[in-house]
Amino acid sequence: MTALTRSFLRKLSRSRGQVADGDVDGAAAAPADPLPDRAAVEIAPNDPLLAYFQDANEAVDVDGLELDSPALRELKAAGVRLAVPLVSQGELIGVLSLGPRLSEQDYSSDDRKLLDSLAGQAAPALRVGQLVREQQAEAATRQRYEQELEIARLIQQNFLPKELPDLDGWRIGAFYRPAREVGGDFYDVIPLPDGRVGFVVGDVTDKGVPAALVMSATRTILRASATRLVEPGQVLEAVNEHLCPDMPEKMFVTCLYGVLDPATGLLRFANAGHDVPYVKTAGGVLELRARGMPLGLLAGMAYEEKEMVLAPGDSALLHSDGIVEAHTPARDMYGFPRLKETVGRRPQDEDLIAFVLADLEAFTGPDAEQEDDITMLTLERIAPAGAAAEGGDDHQIGLLTEFELPSEAGNERLAIAGVERAVASLALSTARLERLKTAVGEATMNAIEHGNENVAERPVHVRVLHSDGRLRVQVADMGETRELPERETPDIEAKLAGLQKPRGWGLFLIDSMVDETRVTSDARGHTLELILHLEGEPDDAE
Amino acid sequence: MTPSELQVRVRDRGGTAVVDLHGEINRSGDERLAQAYRDATRNGARTVVLNFEHTEYINSTGIALIVGLLAQARAQKVQISACGLSEHYREIFEITRLADFITIADSEDGAVGGADGSNDD
Numbered sequence: 001m002t003a004l005t006r007s008f009l010r011k012l013s014r015s016r017g018q019v020a021d022g023d024v025d026g027a028a029a030a031p032a033d034p035l036p037d038r039a040a041v042e043i044a045p046n047d048p049l050l051a052y053f054q055d056a057n058e059a060v061d062v063d064g065l066e067l068d069s070p071a072l073r074e075l076k077a078a079g080v081r082l083a084v085p086l087v088s089q090g091e092l093i094g095v096l097s098l099g100p101r102l103s104e105q106d107y108s109s110d111d112r113k114l115l116d117s118l119a120g121q122a123a124p125a126l127r128v129g130q131l132v133r134e135q136q137a138e139a140a141t142r143q144r145y146e147q148e149l150e151i152a153r154l155i156q157q158n159f160l161p162k163e164l165p166d167l168d169g170w171r172i173g174a175f176y177r178p179a180r181e182v183g184g185d186f187y188d189v190i191p192l193p194d195g196r197v198g199f200v201v202g203d204v205t206d207k208g209v210p211a212a213l214v215m216s217a218t219r220t221i222l223r224a225s226a227t228r229l230v231e232p233g234q235v236l237e238a239v240n241e242h243l244c245p246d247m248p249e250k251m252f253v254t255c256l257y258g259v260l261d262p263a264t265g266l267l268r269f270a271n272a273g274h275d276v277p278y279v280k281t282a283g284g285v286l287e288l289r290a291r292g293m294p295l296g297l298l299a300g301m302a303y304e305e306k307e308m309v310l311a312p313g314d315s316a317l318l319h320s321d322g323i324v325e326a327h328t329p330a331r332d333m334y335g336f337p338r339l340k341e342t343v344g345r346r347p348q349d350e351d352l353i354a355f356v357l358a359d360l361e362a363f364t365g366p367d368a369e370q371e372d373d374i375t376m377l378t379l380e381r382i383a384p385a386g387a388a389a390e391g392g393d394d395h396q397i398g399l400l401t402e403f404e405l406p407s408e409a410g411n412e413r414l415a416i417a418g419v420e421r422a423v424a425s426l427a428l429s430t431a432r433l434e435r436l437k438t439a440v441g442e443a444t445m446n447a448i449e450h451g452n453e454n455v456a457e458r459p460v461h462v463r464v465l466h467s468d469g470r471l472r473v474q475v476a477d478m479g480e481t482r483e484l485p486e487r488e489t490p491d492i493e494a495k496l497a498g499l500q501k502p503r504g505w506g507l508f509l510i511d512s513m514v515d516e517t518r519v520t521s522d523a524r525g526h527t528l529e530l531i532l533h534l535e536g537e538p539d540d541a542e
Numbered sequence: 543m544t545p546s547e548l549q550v551r552v553r554d555r556g557g558t559a560v561v562d563l564h565g566e567i568n569r570s571g572d573e574r575l576a577q578a579y580r581d582a583t584r585n586g587a588r589t590v591v592l593n594f595e596h597t598e599y600i601n602s603t604g605i606a607l608i609v610g611l612l613a614q615a616r617a618q619k620v621q622i623s624a625c626g627l628s629e630h631y632r633e634i635f636e637i638t639r640l641a642d643f644i645t646i647a648d649s650e651d652g653a654v655g656g657a658d659g660s661n662d663d
Contacts, residue, residue, distance in 0.1 A: 409570075413599070434630035442602055492639040495609050496616060502609040505602035505638060512637045 041078065041097070043071040053085040054092045059112045060085070082107055084119045088127040148209050152182040155212035159219050161189050165197055167262040173378040175353045177370065184211030185320045185373035188219055190226045195262065198226045201318040201377050202255035202274065210248060218243060218253050218295065232257045232270040233305035240272065240295045247296035254294045256318055265310040265381055265399060270303040275324065278343040279308065279316045283403030283418025283462065285344040288316070309463070311401045313383035315352055317343050322374035323356065326364050334363050352378045398467030404459035405444070407452035412444035415462050419473055422464040426471060426534065436473070436532060439513035442506045443475040443528045451477020451525055469535040476527040546598060547571065550578040558654045559587040564596040567604030575607050583620055590615065591653040595626030605638055612643055621645070625653040
């Protein structure tokens with residue numbers, strides 16, 4: 001075979017049927033000339049030569065072949081005389097190309113037989129070699145990928161808090177479970193000066209190592225900013241400024257940051273485009289909404305700051321989209337409404353995180369692969385053991401409940417129900433409770449209709465406080481500069497005579513139902529405070 | 543919470559019309575209450591008894607409806623009575639002085655039986 005000049009092998013990529021540059025050495029090595037070493041010829045998938053070789057079954061005389069084929073022209077130009085197709089299982093996997101014999105004689109029929117038999121044995125061997133290489137390459141890719149995931153997981157877990165704070169009167173819980181393809185979820189708990197605690201839940205777009213690295217940078221900047229600035233809006237603003245210049249394209253971070261004062265239950269928060277947390281209160285489940293763009297997209301963003309007081313018995317769930325975006329096998333999505341409903345439905349003595357996970361599993365089915373990271377952070381203010389515990393006036397702020405309602409007709413019934421639950425521990429007489437309920441209903445209706453002008457998005461804010469022998473229910477609207485309706489004492493005779501409109505009983509009823517009322521106004525709106533004097537809980541005798 | 547809208551039924555009890563008020567009395571019950579009054583007085587009843595036994599909730603807009611109905615009734619010389627009021631709403635009828643113009647009875651029978659005279663307590 002040394003008489004053979006040179007061989008070129010073309011490796012065909014199996015998957016696309018294209019001819020790739022041969023990287024497999026020829027079966028025979030020979031002296032350098034006359035064919036140049038680099039004469040690798042591509043056979044395009046639509047080239048008729050490809051089909052010809054595939055069906056040839058024997059060595060082909062290149063010179064004698066007439067086909068409208070660019071590859072054939074190239075072979076001829078390269079001085080190839082004889083082409084021996086290498087076919088394995090009906091598929092062309094390479095071609096043995098031979099130049100002129102060194103003796104310059106034509107290839108004999110013996111030469112051809114030898115070459116055909118060589119091709120018959122070389123082709124399967126070559127195919128096996130190709131397969132082994134492909135598998136090795138795939139295995140290497142897979143291993144690299146697994147290693148990368150492991151690195152991402154390590155970065156991620158290394159940056160999650162090792163322990164949660166032990167706060168008097170609070171139960172703090174956290175849960176993090178990465179998807180197989182690690183996402184960019186994170187959470188953090190940051191001790192702040194004067195006993196306050198910062199809570200973070202965030203999600204970096206993208207997955208794997210890039211997301212993990214951005215997450216670790218975000219967390220580091222957030223920690224540094226949190227202790228320096230404290231106010232959640234300012235903190236997110238600062239983090240955004242730091243992240244923006246170096247953020248990889250198409251990546252950003254959604255993040256909710258809240259600062260809790262465990263002593264009073266006051267939670268101030270800001271939100272950079274993250275999923276809205278839910279708070280279960282006596283008056284229903286509230287959404288902690290605050291406006292703000294995700295971090296790392298645009299410099300110079302401001303972040304709205306909101307606050308609420310978590311009353312004893314209230315529980316807040318901060319979460320990532322891995323829950324609400326989970327699917328059933330039929331591709332139904334879990335969704336926000338179901339999560340909100342689950343938070344509201346959870347019995348007080350059951351663990352919030354376990355309850356949500358159980359509901360999620362019931363929804364997706366037990367064998368579903370988790371699509372995205374799942375992260376939860378829970379803040380629960382422990383309710384006093386018995387109703388009596390609430391009775392004593394102590395140094396506590398005495399907040400029994402606080403909630404917001406959309407300004408929609410009929411929602412005063414929700415306010416009534418919320419306040420009724422909140423004051424259950426005070427054991428008011430039926431008559432006083434009924435009067436309070438009517439007053440709360442009327443005050444809420446006023447706020448809905450007059451203050452907020454029935455705009456659902458302007459919520460009515462209700463707070464119930466108990467301290468110093470006073471029960472105070474504060475009903476606040478967002479009427480800003482709107483003037484309060486004029487108080488006209490309703491006169492039934494004038495009304496029956498058509499001299500006054502039949503309406504106009506609201507404020508009159510409120511005044512008649514409680515011991516004291518007080519109206520305050522600020523830039524946001526008006527607050528009507530209903531006050532009951534509780535000392536001695538007098539009988540209902542007029 | 544789904545507000546339970548006002549459901550009204552009108553019954554005749556020997557020339558006295560009884561209007562059963564189920565659910566909530568608020569502004570949304572305006573048309574239904576007006577229709578009930580028309581139905582109740584169509585056949586010349588001189589007394590209409592409002593039965594609040596199954597009323598869950600009355601707010602100030604509901605009070606306004608009752609005032610409007612009362613004004614209409616007075617113009618037509620129709621007597622309005624009430625029964626089935628809870629202690630709380632009885633108190634509200636007193637505070638608003640509706641009780642000065644509506645005869646409040648403890649029971650439906652009392653309201654119907656005393657239709658010709660005062661049967662206060």
